[in-house]
Structures are given as C-alpha cells and as structure tokens.
Amino acid sequence: MRKIIVAFFLSFIANAMVAQVLTVKDAETLLPLEQVIVMSENPRKYVFTNAKGQADVSDFKGVASIEIKLLGYVTQKISFLSIEQHDFEIVLTPSDISLDQVVVAATRWRQSNSGIPYKISTIRPKEIILQNPQTAADLLGASGEVFIQKSQQGGGSPMIRGFSTNRLMYVVDGVRMNTAIFRSGNLQNVISLDPFAMENTEVLFGAGSVIYGSDAIGGVMSFHTLTPEFSLEDETLVSGKGMARYASANNEKTYHFDVNVGWDKWAVLTSISSNDFGDLKMGAHGPDDYLRSFYVIREDDEDVVVTNEDMKKQTPSGYTQINLMQKVRFKPNENWDFQYGFHYSETSDYARYDRHIRTRNGLPRSGEWSYGPQIWMMNNLSVNNRKDSGLYDDVNLRIAHQHFEESRMDRDFNDVDRSVREERVNALSFNADFIKGFTDNSKLLYGAEFVYNDVESEGRQEDISAGVSTSGPSRYPEAEWWSYGVYGVYEYEVSEVLNLHGGLRYNQYALDADFSNNLNYYPIPESNAHLNNGSLTGSLGAVYVPDKSWSFTAKLATAFRSPNVDDIGKVFDSEPGSVVVPNPDLKAEYAYTAEVGVTKIVDDKLRVDLNAYYTLLDNALVRRDYAINGQDSIMYDGEMSKVQAVQNAARADVYGFQLGVEAKLAKGLSLLSRLNVQKGEEELDSGEKSASRHAPPLFGITKLAYHVNKLNMQLYTVYNGEKSYENMPEEERGKDYLYAKDDEENPYSPAWYTLNFKATQQLTETFALTAGLENITDRRYRPYSSGLAGAGRNFIVALRASF
Known part of the structure; x- marks a missing residue:
C-alpha cells in the first residue's frame, strides 16, 4: 500500500x-x-x-x-x-501592425522598444528564410534600410545614415567585432557571419557610443546567433534544420545543417554552412559601361588579355566559404546560465573585382589583385546571473577572444613581382553589464568594458617567375590598442505615457605602434607612436506614448571614434597615383546627433513611422594631402605616388529621414515600404564642401505580401535613386571605372530598380520549399560606389527540413 x-x-x-x-x-x-x-x-x-x-x-x-x-x-x-x-x-x-517588440540592441538587455528613444529594425528568421540572402551583408540589405556597397562578390560594406566602415559597430552575441584595423575604406568583415546561424538580427540607427563605445557613430548592427535549448520533458530534446540551395546568377551551391541536443541542464548546438559561389552574371538591360569585355589569365609566364565571350559574366568574382559554430550551455538552476560559443569562418582567395576592371594605356592595370583567405574565429564565454540584490537584478558577463586574418595580393599587368601583405589581429574583450530596478518605474543599466587588440602585419615581395620571396613593406606597424570604458543609463517612467532616458560613458583609449618593419622602405620620421586619451559621451532621450496608436520620440546624443592602428599607421594605395602614410598625431572624432520620430497606428491596419535626424561629425578623420620628411611624393610599389595621410581635418554634416509604411490590406494580404533619404557634406582641403562618400542616394524597398496557412509569397521592388556627377563626392569622380558615363562623358550612378518574387510553401511539418525569381526584368545595375554590378535575372530554389 x-x-x-x-x-x-x-x-x-x-x-x-x-x-x-x-x-x-x-x-x-x-x-x-x-x-x-x-x-x-x-x-x-x-x-x-x-x-x-x-x-x-x-x-x-x-x-x-x-x-x-x-x-x-x-x-x-x-x-x-x-x-x-x-x-x-x-x-x-x-x-504585423504594432508599436511594440522586444529588442536587445538599444541597451544590451531585452526590453520593449515602445519605451526606448531609438529607431531599431529587427530582421526576423521568417524573413531570412523567405529572402534567402547569400551572405550576412545581403541579409542586412534585405531590410531595405541598410545600403550595401560591394567591390567584389566576396564582400559587402553596410552604409547607415551617411556613415560606413569603422564608423559603424558590429556586435556578435554581445561581443564587439570591430578591431584596430577596421578601416575607413570599404569593409568586408560582415560576410564572416553565417545568416543561417542567426536567431535574430537588429539594426540600431544613430549614435550608440554610450553603450557600445568607440565606432558606434552611424549605427549598431547586432547579430544574435542560435542559442542551445534545453529539454523541458523527460526525454532528450533533439531538433535542427537542414537546407540545400541553388541560385542561377552565380551558380551558387549552398548547404547548411544545424542540430541541437538538449537535456535538463545541458544543451549543445552545432551549425555548419558551406557556400560555393561562381562568377556573378549581371543583367541584360542597362549601361554598357558595366559590361566585362576582357579578363586576364596567366599563360606561359605571361599575362594574356582574353576576350570575355559572355560580357555579362563578371570574371573573376567567384569564391567559396565555410562557417562553423559550436555552442555549449549549462544552466544549473534558474539563477545561473553559462554559455560557451566557438565560431569559425574562412573564405577562399577572392578577387577584388573593381581592381580588375581598371585599365592603363589601353591595357589592364592589374595582372592579379586578390584578397587572401579571410578568417575569423571567436571563443566567447558568457555568464548570466539573476539575483535580487542591492547591486543588480541581472548581470551578464562576457569574456571573448577573436582571431582575424586577412591578406592582399596584387601584381601589375605583366609584372613578375607580386606584393603580399598579411595581417593578423588577436582581440581580447571583457564586458560586464548590469541592470537594477529601483521602483516599478525606474531602472539603472550600467557596466564596464575592456578591449585589447594585438596587431601583427608583414609584407613580402614574390618573384612569380623565379619563385623567390623576399621581405617587403607591410600595411601596418606592429601595434597594440587598448580601450577601457564605464557607462550608466538611467530609465525613468514619469507616467504611463512618458519615459525619459539619460546616459553617460567615459572611455580611455591607448595605442602603441612600432614602425620598425617599414623603416627600410619608407621615409617614416619616427620609429614609434603613442596615444593615450579619453572621451566622454552622453545621451538624453524621451518617449511619449499618449495612447496605443501614437508614439513620439526625441533624442540628443554624442558619439566618438578613437584613432586606431588603421588611422595612425597604414601604408596603402588609396587610389592610382596616391599613397597613404602613417600619421601618429591624431585625436578622436566626435559626432553630435539630434533625432525625432513619430509613429501612428490606424485601426490596427496601418502603421506609419517617420524618423528625421541630423549629425555633425567634428574633428573628422579623413584622408588629406600630406608631406613626409618634406616630401609630398614617394615611390610606392614602383610608382611615384602623391603622399596622403589620415588627419583630423574636416567637419561633416549628415541629415535625412527614414519613412516606413505597413498596411494590412485584407486577410493575409499586406503592404510594407521603407524609404531612406540622406544627404551628407564634408569639408575639403580648400575649405569648399563635397558630397559625403558614404551617403548613398535615395534607396528603399516596397513589398506586397500574401500569407495564408502554410504559403507565404512576396512581390517586391528594390530601388535606388541617381547620383549625378554634380552631386558625386570629389574622391568618387576620379573613379570613373566604377560608374556609367552621362551625356558629357562624366561618371555618375544611374537610378535603378529590380522587380522580384519569392515564395515559401510548408510541404509537411518537416519539409518546406522556397523559390524565387530576382530581378525579373533582368536590369543591369550597379549600386552606388560599388565595383560589382548586381545580379541579373536570378532563379533561387531551396529545400529546407526541420526536425
């Protein structure tokens, strides 16, 4: 009994x-x-x-x-x-119509965006599945609110609110991805991330330095990768996804698999993706200036110009990539949560396509110009503790190590000497983020950050005919870069309709650079450079929500970017006939931003949101003519080149607005549109003003979607306005090989649009089929500032399995 x-x-x-x-x-x-x-x-x-x-x-x-x-x-x-x-x-x-969603990017903590004075866009996993982006850069571009520049297929450099490259912050699982060699030129690091391993992606628009420190001037791109899940039943939880995809425009073959095994307190997750991209074909209808009439091959120890039989094929532009992720999670009780994540990404060599289309005296300038394998590895240990204590209610601790490798290989046409420059960065970081609620209507978010970068750079000259390799000039000095910061953000709910936010951050940064590796090659006046400076930034914002149909936001904020190794110590050819040399006498640049936003919901059927902003960038770090040891020109790679250096020499103004419309038209039928308009100006040496290089023309996306039961379809258009020669940035006017020619034979970026269709059908509980036709009208276009033309008519099909 x-x-x-x-x-x-x-x-x-x-x-x-x-x-x-x-x-x-x-x-x-x-x-x-x-x-x-x-x-x-x-x-x-x-x-x-x-x-x-x-x-x-x-x-x-x-x-x-x-x-x-x-x-x-x-x-x-x-x-x-x-x-x-x-x-x-x-x-x-x-x-799809709501004022409210949960976001992380604004404060590093999950909270409702309805009480936050930031514009934040979330890219959902369902949208990723439907859009089938080939890279993480394409994933951002699919939002219709981030402009993507491409110099080659193996790349993608985001532009947000008139800023790009090292004035934008990349964050992966709460860890800063930006390094001391993030440059002002176009960056390709975002392609190291695997779009299939994303649980959620958020874009915070505008200044984010209070929370994220240096570089968060134009915005923050926050990527959250898949999290291991526990079993909530007696049996082991086994779940995962598999995918195979093909795209016709570049003969893409992609495979992905991830599996999660979860028990009561332990869970492990493995993710693997493999990409094989062939040369990309452009569209049939558009400017002939973009056509690829020739390419170079090496034959019998000579560079040979070959006539391109298919001038729409952008040869060479293909490459391969592999991404691996392994995570382990341990949750001994409800108060503690430990996660370890290992990430690894590696590309093959890939050609910098825009350098292959340049000519000199009727012949190609380059016999070869390629990036070596781009490698990114991260080990990330995070600890979360929930405790109702006097110091905090929640704390997140993250310690991470990242390893970056990149290289450049270039050789002039029919020259046997190849220049190779290799860079390696080891980055250590520690973040401690706390949240403490005082009353039902107030909380304090505070924390500290430490970042250390060790930069190794080397160069060599290779005689490809004799097979002999000798030491050569490097791109960077051997260097170390540190950043220490503390911050606090106070949130106060004045009433049910008004929230106030205020924050401060103090950041100290330091840099030591040793130029010994280049003293034999360039007339560098000093063998060492040192920096040790501080920065104070702040923000103040308000959110007014009189009812569930209206929201008003206002924000004032400052942001900064401390000089890094790329600014102080780089030696490279910025453009034909110019060389950038080190300048150790630099200070931080500061941005001052004002922003207002309004959102209106009508009968839960229509949402209209408008955000207007203005940013002043002071003491801006820009390239300017320079002299080194009294010389305004030096020999670089065998060519007499004008000397330039990064200097605190300009002021830039960026302003614009972002407009969004969502409408529920009928059962299952909806409309979404995003429009981005931005203008930017920066000072030139002469005191005159030029359009900002990283402020693209008007761009956006409009989608008509139909969703019923297990079928999801979208007909949409992506569009880009014109950038005329008169409105072209001064430095872009010299890059005529990137652009079409207007009636006066001046370079300009024509307006363009593509019409696209995507659909996903859930076949069974396990299998789903996704298919699409991009650029239906086969337009030939090249996004502003890009060296690579966009894909022509492109058929995509993917089979997915979930278990």
Missing part, C-alpha cells in the same frame, strides 16, 4: 511539473512557434520557447501580468492563472 501511495505521489509531482510547460502555437497553422518571449516586468523574468514551442513557466506562478510576444504576432497579456485554465497552451494570431 505504501508503494502505491508513493507512486501516486511521485506521479502527481511529475504531472504538476509537466503542467508548468507552456506550448505556444501559430493560430493559423497550429505549428509550434520558436523564440517566443514570455516575460513579466514585476517581477522581472523572461524565458523563450524552444524548437517545439515550449517554455518552462514555473517561475511565473502567481504572476498577474505575463506578456507573450513574437514579432509579427499579436502580443498576449495574460495571468498565470489564465495560462493554467488554457491547459498551458496558447495560440498567437499573426499581425
């Missing part, structure tokens, strides 16, 4: 435990919804649903107000008692 009573008691306990597992499903398909956040503010708690749509809500017992949120669905506010009455199963109704 005693055994029966014990068995009954244990069974009752087991059933009670199972009863605390909430399952969230889509109201239309009844399929489980992953990454739904279940949260409460009082007490502050949150959990996410796993691949089966399940979340353990035991900690919410007795809570009167629980929010169940997922972007694209109507938020449910419900009590724990009501969840019990619904037998721990909730369905969410799809809806």
Whole structure:
C-alpha cells in the first residue's frame, strides 16, 4: 500500500511539473512557434520557447501580468492563472501592425522598444528564410534600410545614415567585432557571419557610443546567433534544420545543417554552412559601361588579355566559404546560465573585382589583385546571473577572444613581382553589464568594458617567375590598442505615457605602434607612436506614448571614434597615383546627433513611422594631402605616388529621414515600404564642401505580401535613386571605372530598380520549399560606389527540413 501511495505521489509531482510547460502555437497553422518571449516586468523574468514551442513557466506562478510576444504576432497579456485554465497552451494570431517588440540592441538587455528613444529594425528568421540572402551583408540589405556597397562578390560594406566602415559597430552575441584595423575604406568583415546561424538580427540607427563605445557613430548592427535549448520533458530534446540551395546568377551551391541536443541542464548546438559561389552574371538591360569585355589569365609566364565571350559574366568574382559554430550551455538552476560559443569562418582567395576592371594605356592595370583567405574565429564565454540584490537584478558577463586574418595580393599587368601583405589581429574583450530596478518605474543599466587588440602585419615581395620571396613593406606597424570604458543609463517612467532616458560613458583609449618593419622602405620620421586619451559621451532621450496608436520620440546624443592602428599607421594605395602614410598625431572624432520620430497606428491596419535626424561629425578623420620628411611624393610599389595621410581635418554634416509604411490590406494580404533619404557634406582641403562618400542616394524597398496557412509569397521592388556627377563626392569622380558615363562623358550612378518574387510553401511539418525569381526584368545595375554590378535575372530554389 505504501508503494502505491508513493507512486501516486511521485506521479502527481511529475504531472504538476509537466503542467508548468507552456506550448505556444501559430493560430493559423497550429505549428509550434520558436523564440517566443514570455516575460513579466514585476517581477522581472523572461524565458523563450524552444524548437517545439515550449517554455518552462514555473517561475511565473502567481504572476498577474505575463506578456507573450513574437514579432509579427499579436502580443498576449495574460495571468498565470489564465495560462493554467488554457491547459498551458496558447495560440498567437499573426499581425504585423504594432508599436511594440522586444529588442536587445538599444541597451544590451531585452526590453520593449515602445519605451526606448531609438529607431531599431529587427530582421526576423521568417524573413531570412523567405529572402534567402547569400551572405550576412545581403541579409542586412534585405531590410531595405541598410545600403550595401560591394567591390567584389566576396564582400559587402553596410552604409547607415551617411556613415560606413569603422564608423559603424558590429556586435556578435554581445561581443564587439570591430578591431584596430577596421578601416575607413570599404569593409568586408560582415560576410564572416553565417545568416543561417542567426536567431535574430537588429539594426540600431544613430549614435550608440554610450553603450557600445568607440565606432558606434552611424549605427549598431547586432547579430544574435542560435542559442542551445534545453529539454523541458523527460526525454532528450533533439531538433535542427537542414537546407540545400541553388541560385542561377552565380551558380551558387549552398548547404547548411544545424542540430541541437538538449537535456535538463545541458544543451549543445552545432551549425555548419558551406557556400560555393561562381562568377556573378549581371543583367541584360542597362549601361554598357558595366559590361566585362576582357579578363586576364596567366599563360606561359605571361599575362594574356582574353576576350570575355559572355560580357555579362563578371570574371573573376567567384569564391567559396565555410562557417562553423559550436555552442555549449549549462544552466544549473534558474539563477545561473553559462554559455560557451566557438565560431569559425574562412573564405577562399577572392578577387577584388573593381581592381580588375581598371585599365592603363589601353591595357589592364592589374595582372592579379586578390584578397587572401579571410578568417575569423571567436571563443566567447558568457555568464548570466539573476539575483535580487542591492547591486543588480541581472548581470551578464562576457569574456571573448577573436582571431582575424586577412591578406592582399596584387601584381601589375605583366609584372613578375607580386606584393603580399598579411595581417593578423588577436582581440581580447571583457564586458560586464548590469541592470537594477529601483521602483516599478525606474531602472539603472550600467557596466564596464575592456578591449585589447594585438596587431601583427608583414609584407613580402614574390618573384612569380623565379619563385623567390623576399621581405617587403607591410600595411601596418606592429601595434597594440587598448580601450577601457564605464557607462550608466538611467530609465525613468514619469507616467504611463512618458519615459525619459539619460546616459553617460567615459572611455580611455591607448595605442602603441612600432614602425620598425617599414623603416627600410619608407621615409617614416619616427620609429614609434603613442596615444593615450579619453572621451566622454552622453545621451538624453524621451518617449511619449499618449495612447496605443501614437508614439513620439526625441533624442540628443554624442558619439566618438578613437584613432586606431588603421588611422595612425597604414601604408596603402588609396587610389592610382596616391599613397597613404602613417600619421601618429591624431585625436578622436566626435559626432553630435539630434533625432525625432513619430509613429501612428490606424485601426490596427496601418502603421506609419517617420524618423528625421541630423549629425555633425567634428574633428573628422579623413584622408588629406600630406608631406613626409618634406616630401609630398614617394615611390610606392614602383610608382611615384602623391603622399596622403589620415588627419583630423574636416567637419561633416549628415541629415535625412527614414519613412516606413505597413498596411494590412485584407486577410493575409499586406503592404510594407521603407524609404531612406540622406544627404551628407564634408569639408575639403580648400575649405569648399563635397558630397559625403558614404551617403548613398535615395534607396528603399516596397513589398506586397500574401500569407495564408502554410504559403507565404512576396512581390517586391528594390530601388535606388541617381547620383549625378554634380552631386558625386570629389574622391568618387576620379573613379570613373566604377560608374556609367552621362551625356558629357562624366561618371555618375544611374537610378535603378529590380522587380522580384519569392515564395515559401510548408510541404509537411518537416519539409518546406522556397523559390524565387530576382530581378525579373533582368536590369543591369550597379549600386552606388560599388565595383560589382548586381545580379541579373536570378532563379533561387531551396529545400529546407526541420526536425
């Protein structure tokens, strides 16, 4: 009898435990919804649903107000008692019209954006699946709010609000990706990230230096990779995805697989992606200036110009890439959560296409110009502790090591001497982020950051005919770069309709550079350079939400970028006939930003949002003519070149607006449009002003979407305005090989648009088919400032499996 009573008691306990597992499903398909956040503010708690749509809500017992949120669905506010009455199963109704979503990028903590004075866009996994971006750069571009420049297929340099490259911040799982050699020229590092391994991607527009430190002037791109999930039942949780994709414009063949194995307290996740991209074909209808009439091959120890049989094929532009990710998670109890993540990405060599289309005296300038394998590796250990203490309610600690490798290989046409420059950066970082609530309507977010970069750079000259290699000039000095920062942000809910935010950050940065590796090659006056300076930045913002249909935001903020090794010590050819040399006498540049925003919801059927901004960049770090040891020109790679250096020599003004419209037209039918208009000016040496290089012309996207049951379709257009010769930045006018010619034979960037169609059909609970036709009208176009023309008519098909 005693055994029966014990068995009954244990069974009752087991059933009670199972009863605390909430399952969230889509109201239309009844399929489980992953990454739904279940949260409460009082007490502050949150959990996410796993691949089966399940979340353990035991900690919410007795809570009167629980929010169940997922972007694209109507938020449910419900009590724990009501969840019990619904037998721990909730369905969410799809809806794209809302003021509210949960974001991380603004403060490093998950919270509702309805009370944050920042414009933040979220790129959802469902949108990634439908759009099928080939790289993480394409993923950002698919938002319609980030402009992507490409000098080659193996690249993608985002532009946000008139800023680019090292004036934008890249963050991966809370870790700063920017290094001391992030340059002012176009950056390709974002392609190291795997779009298939993304759980969520957010773009914060405007200044973010209070939270993120140096470089966060134009915006922050925050990437959150897949998180290992635990089993909430007695059996082991095994889930994952597989995908195979083909695209016709570049003969792409991509494969991806990830698997999650979860137990009660432990979980592991493995992700692998492989990409094979062939040469990219451009469209049939557009400027003939973009056509590729020739390319160079090496034959019998000579460079030979070959006539391109298909002038739409951009040879050479193909490359391959592999991405690996391994994560382990341990959660011994509800208060502690440990995660370790290993990331690895490597490309093949890939040609810098825009250097291959340059000519000199009727012949190609380059016999070869390639980037070597781009390698990125990160080890990231994060610890989260939830504790109702006097110092904090939540703390996130992150310690990370990153290793970067990149190289450049170039050789003039029919020259046997190849210049090779290789760079390696080891980056260590530590972040501590705390949040402490004082009352129901106020909280303090504060933290500290330490970053250390060790830069190794070497060069060599290779005689490809004799097979002899000798030491040569390097791109950078041997250098170390440090950054230390502390910050605090106070949020105060004045009333139900008004929120105030204020923040400060103090940052100290230091740099030591040793130019010994280049003293034998260039007349550098000093063998060492040192920097040690500080920076104070702040922000003040307000959010006014008079009702559920209106939101008004206003923000004043400062941001900064401290000089890095690329600014102080780089030696490279910025353009034909010019060489950039070191300048150790640099200070930080500062940005001052004012921004206002308004959002209106009409009958839960229409959403219109408008954000206007103005940014002043003072003491801007720009390239200017320079003299070294009294010389205004020196020999570089065998050519007499004009000397330039990065200097605090300019002021830049950027202003513009972003307009968004979302409309529910009928059941399952919706419209979305994003428009970006920005203008930028910067001072020249003469005191005159020129258009800013990184302020692209008008651009945007408009989508007509239809979603019913398990079918999701989109017909959309991507468009880009004209950049006339008169409005072309001064430095871009000299790059006529990048642009089309106007009636007066001056370079300009024509307006263009593409018409596209994508569809996803859920075939079974396991399999889904995605297909699309991009650039239906086969337009030939080249985005502003890019060396590579966009894809012509492109058929994409992908088969996905989820388990």
